[in-house]
Structures are given as structure tokens and as C-alpha cells.
Amino acid sequence: MLRLTVDEGGAGQRLDNFLLRLLKGVPKTHVYRVIRSGEVRVNKGRAAADTRLALGDEVRVPPVRTAQRDEAAPAPPREFPxxxxxxxxxxxxxxxxxxxxxxxxxxxxxxxxxxxxxxxxxxxxxxxxxxxxxxxxxxxxxxxxxxxxLQDQLRQRPGEKVIGKTYAALVPGSWPEKLKVIDVPLHKFLTGEGERRVRTVEPGHEEAKRSITLVKVARRFRDFTLLDVTIKTGRTHQIRVHLAHAGHAIVGDPKYGDFALNKSLARGPAKFERMFLHAQRLRFVHPATGAEIGLEAPLPPECEAFLTTLAA
Structure with missing residues (x-):
């Protein structure tokens, strides 16, 4: 039995991600199986895959057999803009x-x-x-x-959220002007292969989590609509699943999108091969000064170039 104390490197991580990093070589499906069975304990109690670990938590892990593999190369150093x-x-x-x-x-x-x-x-x-x-x-x-x-700001209830995140999303078709709020519960689950997926559920579902997405039309094209999407809750794949649920899956989405359309765009003149979802604006209260800060990141060149072809 392995007993670990969560340090600063693990604090704030989900239990499943913590274990996947720890148990190199153990199949992902097995990691989720031991979590579901209750064999993994956090502070002597059962924990779910999405349990957030805190500094000083004790994690008890049962013996597992790891596959023999070469030591992974360290991550290459890289700065980002x-x-x-x-x-x-x-x-x-x-x-x-x-x-x-x-x-x-x-x-x-x-x-x-x-x-x-x-x-x-x-x-x-x-x-x-x-x-x-x-x-x-x-x-x-x-x-x-x-x-x-900052994480306290993120955890506030939907109507009280301080941190604001707005995304640019391109969807096929004409988005209905009147559809400005999507308030549909989401449920996270695992496929048989242990892959994480999310689906919409009825409000009464036992594992339903209320999820709120605000949508505003930014620009219309002949066959597409560019949206400004603001999330009031931060659920996994929230924007992707909500927009797909509304009948307008995000262009290039490999999990919830229109796969035939994605393939045609990748092979077309523009060769657009990514998902058109970009975290464009961020607003938060500075953790030390209390000042409200608003930031913006312009659309990546490949997204701008694709919009140019649509406008032509």
C-alpha cells in the first residue's frame, strides 16, 4: 500500500490526473477502476475521480502492476506568449x-x-x-x-462568479438570434475505453450539474456564425456540448462535432484542421490588489485566415 502526502505540485489537481501522472505505465482504465471501487482513499475516505486534492492531503493507493517502459524524457523547456x-x-x-x-x-x-x-x-x-x-x-x-x-473566484455560484471567461466559437449554420442563454445540466462519464465524455441530461438526473452558457452573435457568414460565448459555470467541455446540443457543434470539434464537415474543411482550400474555439477574453479580480483586470487575446492567424475565406 502506497501512502502519499500531496505537495504543492499536486495541490489543486483532480485525483484521476494526480494518479495518472503518478502511476506511469498503468492502463488508464485500471486507474479509474480502482478509484470507482473505493480502493483509493483520500484522508481515509472514498473519493471520486474529480475530487480536487489539497495541500497536505493523504492519498492511499493500492498496489498496482505497472508496465515496464523506458523512462520518459523530461518536458522540453518552452515559454508561451x-x-x-x-x-x-x-x-x-x-x-x-x-x-x-x-x-x-x-x-x-x-x-x-x-x-x-x-x-x-x-x-x-x-x-x-x-x-x-x-x-x-x-x-x-x-x-x-x-x-x-483565484480558484475561490472560480468556485463561486453561477450568479456570483467574479472570473469571466469569454470564448470565440465558430459554428455551422445560422445561430438563432433569440437563443442567448443555454441552461442545460451536464453529466460527465467515461466511455468503455476510459475516455472522458460529457452529455446533456434532464434537471432531475442524479448526477446532473447545472451549466449555464451565454451566447451572443458576433458575426454572420453565409454558412457559418461566429459567436461570443461566456460561461457562467466551468464544466468540462461545457461550451462544446451546449452548442452541439443546440444543433450547432463547433467547427473542427473532434469529439462532439460534425465529422464529415470537419473532414471537408481540412481537405478544402483553406485546409482548416483545428477546433475553432478560442479563449478570447478574461476578467478577474487581482488576488493581491483587488483591482479588476480585463485581458484579451486576438484570434490566432489560422482562425483569422479562415474567416477571411468565409467572407470572400
């Missing part, structure tokens, strides 16, 4: 196709690469996450006090 930075936090413009952290078949992500690029940093942790396929503003804390304060 900085939009804002001070002694408390840094906000970067994450490119699409880069995970925010290692795990789930990914050796490393933004956090590991930044830590390697900044060996002098005593503390560097993700405040929130973005899907690998999503580009845009990503916030990291440089002090534990900042991490705690």
Missing part, C-alpha cells in the same frame, strides 16, 4: 494542440514546459484548464495565496 505577468500570476496565450498538463496519454503540457523554462520559479500552478484543442488565455499562479484566491 505572455499576455499579463506580475509577481503573483502569469496569463499566457496557449496555442491549440497543446495540453495544459501531462496525463491521459500526454507526456507533458504547458505547466511542465513552463516549469522547465523557469527553473528559478518556486511555485507555478494552473489556476484553471483549457482543452488541448482550445487556444487562448490560460492563467497560472506564481504564489499559493494567488492560486487559492
Amino acid at each position: 505572455v499576455v499579463y505577468e506580475d509577481e503573483y500570476l502569469v496569463v499566457v496565450d496557449k496555442p491549440a494542440g497543446v495540453a495544459v498538463h501531462g496525463g491521459s496519454g500526454v507526456s507533458f503540457g504547458v505547466i511542465e514546459q513552463l516549469r522547465r523554462a523557469r527553473p528559478q520559479a518556486k511555485f507555478l500552478e494552473l489556476v484553471h484548464r483549457l482543452d488541448k484543442e482550445t487556444s487562448g488565455l490560460l492563467m497560472l499562479a506564481k504564489k499559493r495565496s494567488a492560486l487559492t484566491a
Whole structure:
């Protein structure tokens, strides 16, 4: 039996991601199986895959057999475009196709690469996450006090959320002008292969989590609509599933999108091969000064270029 005390590197992480990083070589399906069975304990109690670990938590892990494999190469050092930075936090413009952290078949992500690029940093942790396929503003804390304060802002109830995140999303078809609020509960589940998925459910579902997305039309094209999407709750894949539920899945979405359309766009003249979802604007209260800060990241060149072809 392995007993571990969560340090600053693991604090704030989900239990499943913590274990996947710890148990290199153990199949993902097995990791989720031991969590569901209750064999993994946090502070002597049962815990779910999405349990957030805190500094000092004791995690008890049952004996598991790991596959023999070569030691993984360390993450290469990499800096990302900085939009804002001070002694408390840094906000970067994450490119699409880069995970925010290692795990789930990914050796490393933004956090590991930044830590390697900044060996002098005593503390560097993700405040929130973005899907690998999503580009845009990503916030990291440089002090534990900042991490705690910013995550407290994120955890506030939907109507009281201080941190505001607005995304640019391109969808096929004509988005209904009157559809401005999507208030549909979501349920996170695992496929038979252990892959994380999300679906809409009825409000009475036992595992339903209320999810609220605000949608505003930014620009219309002949066959597409560019949307400004603001999330009032931060559920996994929330925007992707809500827009798909409304009948307008995000262009290029590999999990919930129109796969035939995605393929035709990738093979077409524009060769657009990514998901068109970009964390464009971020608003938060500074953890030390109390000042409200608003940041913006312009659309990536490939997204701007694709919109140009649509407007032609």
C-alpha cells in the first residue's frame, strides 16, 4: 500500500490526473477502476475521480502492476506568449494542440514546459484548464495565496462568479438570434475505453450539474456564425456540448462535432484542421490588489485566415 502526502505540485489537481501522472505505465482504465471501487482513499475516505486534492492531503493507493517502459524524457523547456505577468500570476496565450498538463496519454503540457523554462520559479500552478484543442488565455499562479484566491473566484455560484471567461466559437449554420442563454445540466462519464465524455441530461438526473452558457452573435457568414460565448459555470467541455446540443457543434470539434464537415474543411482550400474555439477574453479580480483586470487575446492567424475565406 502506497501512502502519499500531496505537495504543492499536486495541490489543486483532480485525483484521476494526480494518479495518472503518478502511476506511469498503468492502463488508464485500471486507474479509474480502482478509484470507482473505493480502493483509493483520500484522508481515509472514498473519493471520486474529480475530487480536487489539497495541500497536505493523504492519498492511499493500492498496489498496482505497472508496465515496464523506458523512462520518459523530461518536458522540453518552452515559454508561451505572455499576455499579463506580475509577481503573483502569469496569463499566457496557449496555442491549440497543446495540453495544459501531462496525463491521459500526454507526456507533458504547458505547466511542465513552463516549469522547465523557469527553473528559478518556486511555485507555478494552473489556476484553471483549457482543452488541448482550445487556444487562448490560460492563467497560472506564481504564489499559493494567488492560486487559492483565484480558484475561490472560480468556485463561486453561477450568479456570483467574479472570473469571466469569454470564448470565440465558430459554428455551422445560422445561430438563432433569440437563443442567448443555454441552461442545460451536464453529466460527465467515461466511455468503455476510459475516455472522458460529457452529455446533456434532464434537471432531475442524479448526477446532473447545472451549466449555464451565454451566447451572443458576433458575426454572420453565409454558412457559418461566429459567436461570443461566456460561461457562467466551468464544466468540462461545457461550451462544446451546449452548442452541439443546440444543433450547432463547433467547427473542427473532434469529439462532439460534425465529422464529415470537419473532414471537408481540412481537405478544402483553406485546409482548416483545428477546433475553432478560442479563449478570447478574461476578467478577474487581482488576488493581491483587488483591482479588476480585463485581458484579451486576438484570434490566432489560422482562425483569422479562415474567416477571411468565409467572407470572400
